[in-house]
Amino acid sequence: xxxxxxxxxxxxxxxxxxxxxxxxxxxxxxxxNKGINRIxxxxxxxxxxxxxxxxxxxxxxxxxxxxxxxxxxxxxLHAELGKILGLETIYKAVIAGAGNLGQAIAxxxxxxxxxxxxxxxxxxxxxxxxxxxxxxxxxxVDIMIDFIKEHDIDIGIITSPRxxxxxxxxxxxxxxxxxxxxxxxxxLEVPEHIVVENVRLxxxxxxxxxxxxxRMEI
Amino acid sequence: xxxxxxxxxxxxxxxxxxxxxxxxxxxxxxxxNKGINRIxxxxxxxxxxxxxxxxxxxxxxxxxxxxxxxxxxxxxLHAELGKILGLETIYKAVIAGAGNLGQAIAxxxxxxxxxxxxxxxxxxxxxxxxxxxxxxxxxxVDIMIDFIKEHDIDIGIITSPRxxxxxxxxxxxxxxxxxxxxxxxxxLEVPEHIVVENVRLxxxxxxxxxxxxxRMEI
DNA sequence: ATTTTTTGAAACAATTATTGAATATTATAT
DNA sequence: ATATAATATTCAATAATTGTTTCAAAAAAT
Numbered sequence: 001x002x003x004x005x006x007x008x009x010x011x012x013x014x015x016x017x018x019x020x021x022x023x024x025x026x027x028x029x030x031x032x033n034k035g036i037n038r039i040x041x042x043x044x045x046x047x048x049x050x051x052x053x054x055x056x057x058x059x060x061x062x063x064x065x066x067x068x069x070x071x072x073x074x075x076x077l078h079a080e081l082g083k084i085l086g087l088e089t090i091y092k093a094v095i096a097g098a099g100n101l102g103q104a105i106a107x108x109x110x111x112x113x114x115x116x117x118x119x120x121x122x123x124x125x126x127x128x129x130x131x132x133x134x135x136x137x138x139x140x141v142d143i144m145i146d147f148i149k150e151h152d153i154d155i156g157i158i159t160s161p162r163x164x165x166x167x168x169x170x171x172x173x174x175x176x177x178x179x180x181x182x183x184x185x186x187x188l189e190v191p192e193h194i195v196v197e198n199v200r201l202x203x204x205x206x207x208x209x210x211x212x213x214x215r216m217e218i
Numbered sequence: 219x220x221x222x223x224x225x226x227x228x229x230x231x232x233x234x235x236x237x238x239x240x241x242x243x244x245x246x247x248x249x250x251n252k253g254i255n256r257i258x259x260x261x262x263x264x265x266x267x268x269x270x271x272x273x274x275x276x277x278x279x280x281x282x283x284x285x286x287x288x289x290x291x292x293x294x295l296h297a298e299l300g301k302i303l304g305l306e307t308i309y310k311a312v313i314a315g316a317g318n319l320g321q322a323i324a325x326x327x328x329x330x331x332x333x334x335x336x337x338x339x340x341x342x343x344x345x346x347x348x349x350x351x352x353x354x355x356x357x358x359v360d361i362m363i364d365f366i367k368e369h370d371i372d373i374g375i376i377t378s379p380r381x382x383x384x385x386x387x388x389x390x391x392x393x394x395x396x397x398x399x400x401x402x403x404x405x406l407e408v409p410e411h412i413v414v415e416n417v418r419l420x421x422x423x424x425x426x427x428x429x430x431x432x433r434m435e436i
Numbered sequence: 437a438t439t440t441t442t443t444g445a446a447a448c449a450a451t452t453a454t455t456g457a458a459t460a461t462t463a464t465a466t
Numbered sequence: 467a468t469a470t471a472a473t474a475t476t477c478a479a480t481a482a483t484t485g486t487t488t489c490a491a492a493a494a495a496t
Contacts, residue, residue, distance in 0.1 A: 018425060018428055019421070019425060021424070021428070022418070022420065022421035022424040022425065023421065025424070026403065026420070026421075049405075084428070085424045085425075085427055085428045085431070086427040086428055086430060086431030086432075087424065087427060089427070089431065091427065091430070099322065099325070100318050100319070100321045100322030100325055101318070101319070101322040103318045103322075104317065104318030104319040104321075104322055105419075107317070107318055108419075110403070110420060111420075111423060114420070114423070114424070115427075116423060116427075154430065155426070155430070178430055178433065178434075179426050179429070179430045181422070181423060181426055185244065185328070187267075193433065195426060195429040195430055195433060197422055197423070197425055197426035197429070199417070199419065199422050200240070201323075201326075201417065202240065202244070202328060202329075202332070203237070203240035203241065203244075204399070204415055204417050205329060205332070205334060205399060205415070206239070206240040206243070206303045206305065206332070207236060207237060207240065207303075207415055208373070208397050208399055208413060208415035209303055209304040209305060209307070209309065209333075209334075210236055210239070210302070210303045210304055211397070211413040211415070212304060212309070212372065212373070212396055212397045212413050213303070213304030213307065214304075215396065215411065215413060216396075
């Protein structure tokens with residue numbers, strides 16, 4: 001297939017659809033754990049809160065996984081969504097910023113279970129360098145670029161204060177990571193081919209505040 | 219004004235608009251720090267990436283803050299957005315789950331600066347109880363309900379593992395918090411009048427994964 | 437006083453979500 | 467075993483929402 005055509009084809013699935021997939025994936029995982037092996041869009045609707053038709057349309061973007069009169073096979077759909085989300089791949093990651101947030105991420109087994117392996121943390125604080133979170137070592141940020149190149153790291157995670165975020169992103173890009181997971185409250189400037197996903201804790205809290213205020217006023 | 223009418227009026231501003239406000243607020247804050255006191259929608263567009271007309275439309279939902287031929291007064295618009303987002307209020311919060319993530323939030327000065335004051339952390343781990351993060355004490359989760367009632371806490375923050383999240387939410391609701399900021403990867407069931415804002419770290423990471431995979435395939 | 441800038445509002449376009457018809461499968465009843 | 471009813475997806479059409487473009491009016495700059 002022509003590369004550009006392919007790109008267009010892939011590209012036509014909108015971000016709003018993509019952002020719903022992880023939720024489907026999560027509920028399907030729950031169903032699997034409960035030993036349920038069959039589900040209709042209507043039942044999934046009750047669980048997720050999306051309408052049944054929206055769920056069907058979302059899933060149909062990627063192929064006809066369901067069967068008329070039967071519904072969806074839980075295990076199969078879970079696996080398909082895992083493939084779509086790229087969760088069958090093992091990604092190698094490093095964390096820049098070994099404060100509480102960086103440590104929290106390094107500590108969280110859930111990410112490793114999903115195929116995201118943190119190989120090292122980096123910090124400039126001498127008191128932290130040399131320590132270990134689980135068995136992940138905290139190294140000097142000065143050697144980060146070499147470490148990334150050497151270990152062929154896919155994902156750089158930024159959990160530093162805002163001020164150093166762009167600088168760290170530059171190092172990540174230079175070192176050759178493919179994606180950046182950014183927790184700093186700033187918009188990173190990176191080349192087009194680098195994927196950036198932001199976690200905006202501030203914004204999330206502000207939105208909570210907005211609705212709290214709204215609720216009080218009514 | 220009639221309560222229901224008021225509600226409808228408030229309600230007609232869509233969540234997609236609301237979710238853009240914090241970004242405007244952030245950039246306006248940056249501009250203030252740079253001593254810039256005037257900005258046009260076109261300049262804001264360059265900064266935020268939203269179109270100028272969308273910015274004007276968004277802001278006009280809340281009132282005509284701009285002036286033809288001049289643009290927007292940075293300080294004034296920043297203040298207005300702060301009001302809209304409810305940031306002039308001081309919110310009292312507690313954190314349920316004093317692991318790395320809970321500690322990270324307790325440690326983050328940025329939240330306190332924005333008017334969110336963490337009065338206590340809670341955990342069931344005896345090794346943590348009694349410790350202090352900055353000057354915030356970690357207390358036994360068993361006394362959480364009384365603490366919340368006594369101190370008239372507005373926001374409950376859940377940074378516990380998934381398994382205990384719903385239970386903690388129930389305690390929060392019973393104790394009378396108005397909103398919950400939930401970091402656990404589960405959908406909480408709470409009464410309608412409680413505001414819940416979720417931070418889905420898992421989903422964010424999965425979306426990064428999706429785009430990484432997509433990029434590799436092209 | 438004239439030109440330029442810039443907002444705000446309305447018209448238009450695109451995207452996203454819902455509905456309904458057609459079709460296939462399963463379960464039930466005979 | 468077969469026919470029938472109920473269930474549930476898929477696909478196309480429609481509706482609703484969201485975003486962009488256009489343009490008149492107002493203010494600022496020259």
